[in-house]
Amino acid sequence: MNNLGNLAKKTGPTWSREFDLLIRSIGECKSKAEEDAIIAREVDLLKPRLKDAKIDKRSLKEVLVRLTYVEMLGHDASWGHVKALQACSDTNLLTKKVAYLASGLFLDFRSDLIILVVNTLTQDLKSDNYLVVCTALAAAGKLIGPDLINAVLPAVTGLTNHPKDLVRKKAVMALHRFQQLDPHHEGPLAGADLDKYYRQALCDKDPSVMSAALCALLEVVALDPKPYKNLIPSFISILKQVAEHRLPKSYDYHRTPAPFLQIKLLKILSYLGAGDKTASDNMYAILGDILRRANTGHTIGNAIVAECVRTITAIYPNPALLQAAAEMVSGFLKSTSHNLRYVGIDSLARIVRINAKYAVEHQLAVIDCLEDPDDTLKKKTLELLYKMTKPGNVEVIAEKLLDYLRTTTDEGQKAEVAKRIGELAERFAPDTQWFIDTMNKVFELGGDVVAPSLAHGLMRLIAEGAGEGDEAADAELRAQAAAAYMQLLSKPKLPNILLKVICWVLGEYGGLAPGGPAAVVERLVDLAEGTALPEEVRGYLLAALAKLHAQGGLPLAPPATQLLHDAASSHNVDLQLRALQTQALLEGPASTRQGALPADASCEDVDVDPSLPFLDGFVAAALANGAAPYISEQERFAMGVVRPSHHDEVSPASYPLVGNSASAWRFQIH
Template identity: 55%
Template sequence: MEQLRTIGRELAMGSQGGFGQSKEFLDLVKSIGEARSKAEEDRIVLSEIETLKRRIIEPDIPKRKMKEFIIRLVYVEMLGHDASFGYIHAVKMTHDDNILIKRTGYLAVTLFLDENHDLIILIVNTIQKDLKSDNYLVVCAALNAVCRLINEETIPAVLPQVVELVNHPKEAVRKKAIMALHRFYQRSPSSVSHLVSNFRKKLSDNDPSVMGATLCPLYDLITVDANSYKDLVVSFVSILKQVAEHRLPKSYDYHQMPAPYIQIKLLKILALLGTGDKQASEHMYTVVNDITRKADTSSNIGNAVLYECVCCAAAIYPNPKLMETASSTISRFLKQSDSHNLRYMGIDALSRLIKLNPDIAEQHQLAVIDCLEDRDDTLKRKTFELLYRMTKSSNVEVIVDRTIDYMISINDSYYKTEIASRCVELAEQYAPSNQWFIQTMNKVFEHAGDLVNRKVVHNLMHLIAEGFGEDDDAVDSQLRLSAVSVLDHFLFT
């Protein structure tokens, strides 16, 4: 709610800066900010709605005043109330010749309407006209509306104009045209299937923002059919290298990271193209390894790029040097005891790497087990899943013992049942001795109680009856006594 109030204040200041004083709106924002309850806030907003209903239909309203009314309607909807009575006035504003009024109208309709709203048909002709405007700001406003409001049925009405704008002199227009085509692909892939070459060409656009926008539709296309884009591997690697080496304008830096969102998207694309393809992956090893080693770990965005590097390394054809670098990165994540998010990233990244090389898990085993002690429940659940997959005969004792301790600490019966089942499964598969197996089963029965599957109990009783295969009858008898004492308590209390 505080975020909505902040946006409202910004809208108010924007209205004030555009056409002069807007005291009524400022007073509205102030009164809502000072409301002491939701009921009081609703009362203020409902009063505002009644005022707008009355005033918005007055004859000969000045444009600047109508603009203010529409902005106030936007604020009303942001606070969760219905402002549909004013939608038609926002649509009318998109027809205005004044660029500030037109852009306000487009902003409002993209917030008010969805692609299936009945009023969409009233602005399609306006969008078609504005896409041909000589003023690139008008064209950009129309393209914004295209991305938000054009549905599968209306795509053919604007598609030819959008395709022409892909080669517009202004980079902002080219970028938004690519975004519109991407939206068309998401809505109706067949409608733009013949335009894939446009995305390929714009990958080499002189403006980085256009190139960055092109990565989004290419990623979707590669997700569906990676083989058709293998020829672009070298291009993607070259672009990633240029970005990582700070060859893009300084304005693309974020927290001193060079165009991190472009890097992340490129790494995702390379992960798709390199999966199971040794030849394609060989082009990627150097640049991914360099980015992983040089990434700044002092910021969240730097860690996000690092995480994506590890995911890429785990997805493409394995490379020992790259795997080693990725393993070191995971170690840094897991050691961040003050950050649940980074430790979660480390657990997730490690779960990807062990699919390629299970031995990597050994060097991180203690750090992973320590994550079960974290206060964050999501992290503990992710850790439990990873530990289950890491378990083998050499570490089953420590992992199962700590997992049982974790099981004891939770109250969710459904989840507790799952953990108990996994502990039984691991004990049956990897038990180093009968003595440990019996002790472990006793612990599970003691702390999980009726949550343990009865079939497990009867299987264990059958095993006790047949004996444990010990050479020493005395040892066999002692194990039976130990097991029966607990099972007797479990079954008959």
């Protein structure tokens, strides 16, 4: 907008007043409809003037600037695009600049109209007037696409040796743009050695040219650092000169020497030193110097410190530098600014990734960040706490994470924190009892957003025990878990995932709970009668009742019988199946019940004989009664028997069921 205003002043007082009036009227609009009406009137005025074959250069500049303003407001000005491109060939410098500016705003390199300006652009790049050359270079970055790079590339590369530093800078910027359009040199730039021009510009006596080269080199180094390892001494030398105020004062920002150049150089060094001890050894001294010099307390100084810490953690580690970086980061953590604390958390996380010992002294400051009202900072803090945790501090950090879980209302955050606590508890738990207590709190506080995998992990731990072969300790653990869950059932409302765990544990180890199986059955029945349980939880509860009745040899109490009856008539197929199976088992022989619902085999490995020899008697009896012998699948194929389709109704009678072994009882649905 400033460029448009400056151009307006150069075109004369009348034009300036008209343009000012247009801008003022647009600014005073109270609705989009008013703005559209003003723009429509403006378009009606500009169209005939632009079509006039005798339009003078001054009027042409006026129309192009006003047309640019119309397009910037989101209205269609495509009827003037060709005129703008034609004006690029005007001999008047001001008209040419306005035309290139308008063309760059109207079009991009994907437009088919760009072909009209390529020849003009090529001629302007060879002009004796360096201002025309600069204008053409600026336009080339906007208008030249991947397919047209070769048309202007020789002229642009030749301008890297131009006597004017402004031209050299813009030439490097144009090459950088071409590099972005074809980063892997697989298209028009294939075979073009842009690196030599970047290296040449890096040693340019003018800092602006050197800065433009750094921008380009940063991108190519990020893609592949290896070819640029030999430039490390040059980058270090430039960084040292910048830090020592050897650049002109115009590059200072709040008394900080060329901070944006420093940040670019630090990023380049981070790529070049990653995993390379030899390269990193040369960087340690300058990085330590930059870290000290940038610690001014000003915002831009903090930015350099943060980038320096990033570089220190990216290259081959140096203990002294890591310690210095951790001390700098501690100042960020103590700040009252949310932004600085966030930067501190992020920087400390990078340091911890290398060695967690540097975070020990800042542990309390990190935990305090959980109380910050900024949600982004909280999330970053949680990530850092997860990385900082080890056996010595897992209890403290888990307690803080549970406090956060207790206060947050964001379900996404709850799920993430619950997952983190579960992972930390499983990795660093001081004992199994603490693990069980902690996970119970996670389920209770996290609710149904907690991942089912955490519940499965807890049930597996209780079933397998401590894993040390101490049966007495495992029995005590299960008894404690059963007692704890009996107490939890007295609470008025519990999450469904926790109810599933409770039902499973009490079904397996209810005999170890206070009061024995009878007390557990009574409590579970009360739970089912007093709470509107989801059907999946009722399935767990029915399984628990079946186990308890089988283990305790108890008669089925009337409330439990009613529960089974209700479930057997449920519309939920899974719940109905569970109920019918449970009824059949409880009403069947004791041997069958004990075999299907053992009292002590919840976590034992069961050896299964695939031949199922216990069915041989049934097979022999069936054969004696005249049943056909079993024919194997291979024999059926040999006989030409066609397998039924997926849609066929298949019953056990579809195949012969009798043979010489239990396999005769199997049939397949294909």
